[in-house]
Amino acid sequence: MAVTPSLNSLPYEIRQTIYSLVGRQTGDSGYWRGNSAPTIAHYATVSREWQEAFEGFTFRELRVTPKRLKSFSHIVTSPRRRAIVQTIHFHVSLDRYEPHLGGEQESSAERRRGTEVLTAALGSFFRVMTNWRKSDTSPLGLDLHLLVDSPSDSSTLTGKNGGPMVTGRALTSYLKLDLETLSLPHIDVFSGLRCTGRHLQPTSILAIVSRLRTLEYLDVELNHDSTRKRDVKQRNNFAMGLDQHGETVRVLSLRRPSPMLTPSPSPPKQPWSDFYVYMRNFSQQCESFEFDDCIDAAQFFAPFLVGPATEKSLQGQDVPFWIRLKRLNVRNSYMMKAPYLRVANRIEALASVHKVLVAIGRAACRMPDLLFARVCQYVLSDGQLEWFVLTYECYAGKAVLRAKGFILGRAMTEAWKHCAASKGLGFVVHNETDDPAAPEL
Template identity: 75%
Template sequence: MAAKPSLNSLPYEVRQTIFSLVARQTDSNGWRKGPAPTIAHYATVSREWQEEFVEPITFKVIRVTPKRLKSFCQIATSPRRRAIVQTICFHVSLDKYEPHLDGEQETPAERRRSTEILTAALGTFFRAMTLWKKSDTSPLGLDLHLLVDSPSDTSTLVGRNGGPLMAGRALTSYLKLDLEAVSLPHIDIFSGFRCTGRHLQPTSILAIVSRLQMLEYLDVELNHDSTRHRDVKQRNSFALGLQYAETVRVLSLRRPSPMLVPAPAPPKQPWSAFYAHMRTFSQQCESFEFDDCIDAVQFFTPFLIGPGMADAPKSQEVPFWTRLKKLNIRNSYMMKAPYLRVGNRVEALASVHNVLVAIGRATRRMPELLFARVCQYVLTDGQLEWFVLTYEYHTGKAVARTKGFVPGRLMVNAWKDSAAAKGIKLVIHHEKNDANAPEL
């Protein structure tokens, strides 16, 4: 009797071709529109299919809710399955609300209810994850994606990008943990943490971060850079608390959704405790990224010292980023409060120039830098101008490319002198498509 044919008897390339063709007919990659069979249906083909094809796709990214947490723990018990998992998305759903409340903020009672839901859900999740051993998971660790929202947060209206708009309540509401009621155990299996959905206060984020012992990657929202008391307090507390996140090497900071009722920006204070703590913490990072939530001019002010500039306090030393390999910065001007920053285009261009010069000088103190991208956006009379500089270093060669402006002598010298100080020859290219591009 002939032996039962085995999938493993086929060459590796043939097996991968079969797997790829089947995956395209399912919803495994989320690209198909309309109904599609789930990849799990193919688990019954054979044990080989289940272990070699189905499970690596099914368990790569796990989406869990508080209601499904128990079944998730039962399904992902074997070390083999746990070793496949790369990301756990924990989705916490808040209470629904009536459509006519879309534009209204949560009442104090509703806010307390949201706090109770989130606090209880996270406590249960963390206790469940203590059953996972670090030796069972990938050596790189797992990513934890926390998504918190209400089913009613999505509007029936469609935005410019084709996706649904968020209800006003979702944009104006904020979340926090009940730090007195919650007791989260320490966990050593997560190396990355990202938080999306409703805005979670940075102090609550730090409470979560403090329990993730092996955390290397942190991607979260800061509060708006405004004069609102809550924003000022949360930003300062976050910057101060980061000193305890000693294992974090990749930091990505985002601003929340635009304010429905804009608040003014605070006066520029580049030597404030917030910027001092952020500069200090960034020096332990290998990758650092931020948008409007941090003002690039104020952050890099130590590299703009000169006539007309305030002297640096003696207690604040010029930063030195020994580990930094990647830098990504995005700032806007005159778009929406509290990020107007300037009063007119001339002032905006002067600020963009200062950013480009300061960062160029700062790269002298980034010996390991491989990639940098600086994007500055200026809105003038309804027209959005982009000013972009991209720096790449590879195999002993460094190239900087500019778009939207002509590099001025001061900016060119700042970047080239910094490269030369590191023994690197820098070549700068700029697009010449726009004859009216300003010189910066």
């Protein structure tokens, strides 16, 4: 009777394939969450070879809380394990609150408590991470995902995507660090930072960014563009501070708090304001730049708008030149709730969409390495959402322009055609809209 071969008798490549299949089917969650269900971590106890194989799944993404920092420091000490880690999810949990308070804003005392919890948690985490060296990690560095919320922030209601909705308190509350008592050491192991959960004030984000000396990727929320002094100051300080503290950032993604926080009056049109001047300047060092309603595309690309009024207001300012930019992603909406009431009616909205798409086409001439651009403009009128998407891609010596939701007009086509010609590329246009009622822009 033939003896059944053992797993260890199989060729190395086959064993690695088996480990990979088991790892994908099992999933790597649970090891850092205290789950009792079987996880990859249990397979790692079979043998030394199994340990090394399955730790590649177990330690790829680590979920850490302030209470588990000590065990985190103890378990992830060897260079082999540290080299596996790609992302650290640092979850800071705020105090619970009663269900009947879910629709109310936090009190001053509760906001101070949240500041204390977050400031202390980040201080402890950064001190632990000073034990890591750049040589311990992969050449790409680590991504830090900072999640701050309360266990009570999840509502009993279910959202459209099937997941739990977030309470009104979670949506309308904001967080900040105590910058006077905050003491964070410099760290050179993180190349990416993403903040989710409760809205964190931009100047507090800058305080974190200033301690990450090798940061290349930044994905954060930005305050609404409103006339409130606090918002204006936060936005201006953030845009100005990026140049000083984010000099290594090459990928910048900015998003509004979503769903939107408490509405506030929209600001006057000031494309020459400090915020837009600083943000245009900083974006010129980026390889990838992405933003939504937290930045008004018309004001950001104002130097490229057609019209004597705009040219006069921006007189004397340098025209931006994005020498590194390869990817651009812009999303704006019109006729939504405040503070995004940029227009009064659909006619004005369509005119603004046309103006923005032409201006970005003109700006693309100042982006010599641009490979991909996607500009989405959404218009809500009479309860109906219309969307207009323009996509620009470069490959095989040609530039391909695609329009969805509208028909490309002459001015827009000429602006993007000139962009392609300035780079010596062929030019192809695709109107991907079959609706005969689609507007021509």
